[in-house]
Amino acid sequence: MEHKPAVGVIGIGQMGMGVAMTLLRKGFPVRVRDLRREAEDEARAAGATTCATPAELARGCAVIITLVVNAEQTDSVMFGADGALAGLARGGVVMMSSTVAPSYAQGLALRLGERGVLLLDAPVSGGPARAHAGTMSMMLAGEAAAMDQCRPVLEAIADKRFHIGERAGDGSKAKIVNNMLAGVNLAAACEAMALAIKLGLDPRAIAEVVSASSGASWMFSDRMPRVLAGDYAPRAALEILTKDLSILLDAARELNFPANIAQAAHQAYVDAVALGHGAEDDAALIKLYQTLAGIELPQR
Amino acid sequence: MEHKPAVGVIGIGQMGMGVAMTLLRKGFPVRVRDLRREAEDEARAAGATTCATPAELARGCAVIITLVVNAEQTDSVMFGADGALAGLARGGVVMMSSTVAPSYAQGLALRLGERGVLLLDAPVSGGPARAHAGTMSMMLAGEAAAMDQCRPVLEAIADKRFHIGERAGDGSKAKIVNNMLAGVNLAAACEAMALAIKLGLDPRAIAEVVSASSGASWMFSDRMPRVLAGDYAPRAALEILTKDLSILLDAARELNFPANIAQAAHQAYVDAVALGHGAEDDAALIKLYQTLAGIELPQR
Numbered sequence: 001m002e003h004k005p006a007v008g009v010i011g012i013g014q015m016g017m018g019v020a021m022t023l024l025r026k027g028f029p030v031r032v033r034d035l036r037r038e039a040e041d042e043a044r045a046a047g048a049t050t051c052a053t054p055a056e057l058a059r060g061c062a063v064i065i066t067l068v069v070n071a072e073q074t075d076s077v078m079f080g081a082d083g084a085l086a087g088l089a090r091g092g093v094v095m096m097s098s099t100v101a102p103s104y105a106q107g108l109a110l111r112l113g114e115r116g117v118l119l120l121d122a123p124v125s126g127g128p129a130r131a132h133a134g135t136m137s138m139m140l141a142g143e144a145a146a147m148d149q150c151r152p153v154l155e156a157i158a159d160k161r162f163h164i165g166e167r168a169g170d171g172s173k174a175k176i177v178n179n180m181l182a183g184v185n186l187a188a189a190c191e192a193m194a195l196a197i198k199l200g201l202d203p204r205a206i207a208e209v210v211s212a213s214s215g216a217s218w219m220f221s222d223r224m225p226r227v228l229a230g231d232y233a234p235r236a237a238l239e240i241l242t243k244d245l246s247i248l249l250d251a252a253r254e255l256n257f258p259a260n261i262a263q264a265a266h267q268a269y270v271d272a273v274a275l276g277h278g279a280e281d282d283a284a285l286i287k288l289y290q291t292l293a294g295i296e297l298p299q300r
Numbered sequence: 301m302e303h304k305p306a307v308g309v310i311g312i313g314q315m316g317m318g319v320a321m322t323l324l325r326k327g328f329p330v331r332v333r334d335l336r337r338e339a340e341d342e343a344r345a346a347g348a349t350t351c352a353t354p355a356e357l358a359r360g361c362a363v364i365i366t367l368v369v370n371a372e373q374t375d376s377v378m379f380g381a382d383g384a385l386a387g388l389a390r391g392g393v394v395m396m397s398s399t400v401a402p403s404y405a406q407g408l409a410l411r412l413g414e415r416g417v418l419l420l421d422a423p424v425s426g427g428p429a430r431a432h433a434g435t436m437s438m439m440l441a442g443e444a445a446a447m448d449q450c451r452p453v454l455e456a457i458a459d460k461r462f463h464i465g466e467r468a469g470d471g472s473k474a475k476i477v478n479n480m481l482a483g484v485n486l487a488a489a490c491e492a493m494a495l496a497i498k499l500g501l502d503p504r505a506i507a508e509v510v511s512a513s514s515g516a517s518w519m520f521s522d523r524m525p526r527v528l529a530g531d532y533a534p535r536a537a538l539e540i541l542t543k544d545l546s547i548l549l550d551a552a553r554e555l556n557f558p559a560n561i562a563q564a565a566h567q568a569y570v571d572a573v574a575l576g577h578g579a580e581d582d583a584a585l586i587k588l589y590q591t592l593a594g595i596e597l598p599q600r
Contacts, residue, residue: 102499125513137513162509164501173499174509181492181515184561188484191561192477195548198557199402199473201464209462209474213425213437215481217517248495257498258592261484261491264564292558 004028006061007153010054010077010084011098012039015124016067018131019097019157020048026134026156033057033077054078058087063153064094067124070243071100074108090116093149097124097138099179101247102169103254109142109168118146121168123175124158127236135159139178141171176251179244180262185217186241187265187285189224194289203228203298226283230300238285239278242269304328306361307453310354310377310384311398312339315424316367318431319397319457320348326434326456333357333377354378358387363453364394367424370543371400374408390416393449397424397438399479401547402469403554409442409468418446421468423475424458427536435459439478441471476551479544480562485517486541487565487585489524494589503528503598526583530600538585539578542569 006029009020016034020043023030030048033056034040040050051057054077058064064084066074074096078084084094094112096105096119109119120142130136137160140147144166147154154161164170192215196206207224210216226232245266252259272278272288280287290297306329309320316334320343323330330348333356334340340350351357354377358364364384366374374396378384384394394412396405396419409419420442430436437460440447444466447454454461464470492515496506507524510516526532545566552559572578572588580587590597 137509139509160512162505162512164505164509170501173496173501174506177492177496177499177501177506178510178513178515180495181488181510181517181520182513184488184492185485185515185517188481188488188561188565191559192481192484195480195552195555195557195559196473196477198555199477199551201470201473201477205462205464206474206477209437209439209464210478210481212460212462213478213482214518214522215478215485217481217485218514220481222514251499252495255495255498256593257495258589259491259495261488261561261564261568264561265488268561289558293556 004152005063006031008033008057008061008064008084010057010064010066011068011073012043013067013069014128015097015131016065017043018128019065019067021046021132022134022157023153024048028153028156031057031060053082054084055082055087058084058092062089062092063150064088064092065097065153066094067097070098071104074098074100085112085115085117088117093118093120093146095120095122095150095153097122099123099175099244099247100172102172102176102251105172106167106169118143118149119168120146120150121171123171125175125178131157138162139164139171139174141165142168173251176244176248179241180248182219183241183245183269184261184265186219186223186282187268189217189220190283190286190289191268193224193227194286194293194295197295197297198293223283226281227286228298230298232280232284234279234281236282237279238269238272238282241282242266242273242278245269304452305363306331308333308357308361308364308384310357310364310366311368311373312343313367313369314428315431316365317343318428319365319367321346321432322434322457323453324348328453328456331357331360353382354384355382355387358384358392362389362392363450364388364392365397365453366394367397370398371404374398374400385412385415385417388417393418393420393446395420395422395450395453397422399423399475399544399547400472402472402476402551405472406467406469418443418449419468420446420450421471423471425475425478431457438462439464439471439474441465442468473551476544476548479541480548482519483541483545483569484561484565486519486523486582487568489517489520490583490586490589491568493524493527494586494593494595497595497597498593523583526581527586528598530598532580532584534579534581536582537579538569538572538582541582542566542573542578545569
């Protein structure tokens with residue numbers, strides 16, 4: 001039987017919990033750590049080992065996946081008091097799967113390298129349902145040794161694995177480029193749907209036309225049914241794409257790259273957050289246009 | 301055998317020629333009119349009847365499809381000297397399939413109505429290949445009588461027929477809303493792909509990631525292979541989406557609707573036209589970013 005190495009999962013929010021459950025289901029010993037007691041309880045009930053600190057978690061495994069919220073939390077669970085680096089043996093690998101600035105991922109690879117630890121820059125895509133099913137997409141960048149060591153874990157949790165390159169940071173770059181498109185396409189979808197309503201068209205007819213025509217996008221097809229249903233319960237909070245677009249714009253500015261369309265879309269997200277919609281589903285971006293243009297949105 | 305009424309096609313460019321050929325193939329008598337002699341010769345060789353003027357064309361049929369470039373040409377072939385209205389009998393129908401401002405379509409319905417002629421506001425989508433195959437999409441708005449009279453023709457030329465409503469203008473509204481999304485999604489695709497190249501990523505890897513992820517759009521999947529192949533031979537000229545976005549922005553302005561993202565995208569198209577790329581394929585929008593950001597694009 002194939003040896004299944006113990007895997008540590010730090011950050012068991014929606015995505016991390018999905019990964020932990022998938023690994024348990026496929027026979028991997030799983031060690032978890034989260035600040036939220038109820039998340040740890042849920043993982044323990046499913047067979048995971050909970051750990052008092054990231055350091056303790058790291059003492060029991062050679063591969064750690066971090067799925068915390070952002071770069072700040074990644075830094076804290078790695079380098080803080082009782083951080084994972086205090087427990088991880090030389091030769092271990094950190095799969096960093098949060099969405100962060102590419103420059104952060106590059107720097108992290110150097111800082112881990114000084115301690116003999118490898119970084120796999122490994123952002124994920126696909127949402128909680130696919131994390132639970134083991135069918136996420138992953139954008140992978142890192143040295144061959146890191147890839148090799150993570151291979152059985154990657155094959156267990158992701159069915160689309162894009163190998164972007166050898167340089168840490170390139171996975172994060174691919175992720176923010178994809179998310180820039182997701183963010184702009186959703187903002188355009190909301191602007192177009194709101195304008196259609198303002199023009200007096202039936203939003204259901206427009207959704208049907210666009211989905212079958214050249215204006216189609218993954219975000220339009222995924223999010224506009226929520227608008228038609230008046231359902232803004234957060235599956236992905238609006239503030240997440242807001243953050244992703246701001247990471248993208250920071251990277252563009254460093255390169256003097258003119259990202260005007262991303263900038264216009266980002267402004268729409270910022271405005272929607274300012275109006276109080278940041279914790280709603282990102283389809284609630286259309287409420288910005290509701291406020292500005294006085295349209296009536298479909299009700300739940 | 302079902303009666304196949306004679307159909308007039310005014311404007312046999314790429315789309316109009318496709319429609320004429322489809323109708324001929326399906327057994328409709330077809331009368332054509334175009335200012336370009338070689339287009340008329342091609343249609344005649346395939347069995348169409350060529351006509352010296354729009355009025356002469358109209359004398360032989362009760363259903364006319366106009367597929368000229370814009371509102372100005374539509375006005376000229378309808379109301380100009382020897383225009384179609386001089387020949388069209390009362391009760392005839394004009395299927396206006398060019399992309400025009402919704403307000404133009406609304407006004408046209410009234411002007412035709414004064415002469416006892418019905419308007420079907422019937423913009424098309426799908427490109428020349430689908431026009432030739434008889435599998436276009438059409439967005440249809442008009443009175444039931446106009447729809448009824450056009451039904452056999454519509455069923456012959458379009459396999460996706462979206463009935464938007466009874467009011468002329470609503471078809472054109474649906475069309476410009478779809479094309480706004482096509483225009484923004486393509487501009488975002490070019491901006492994202494150019495930024496990916498500036499970030500040092502492999503454009504082929506990015507195309508693969510995005511196509512399988514949340515950033516996917518119809519325009520990305522259709523146009524980015526042209527960028528990867530360095531192939532900017534015009535299938536749809538860049539100036540067309542430029543015009544479509546400006547029609548959309550005019551309609552938005554009339555309603556005081558804040559179409560900021562469409563505005564940002566439109567500016568990118570205007571800039572690309574200013575740089576001399578208007579007659580190239582619309583995928584050449586990425587050359588704007590090449591010029592501004594100094595990136596190297598894939599070569600043919």
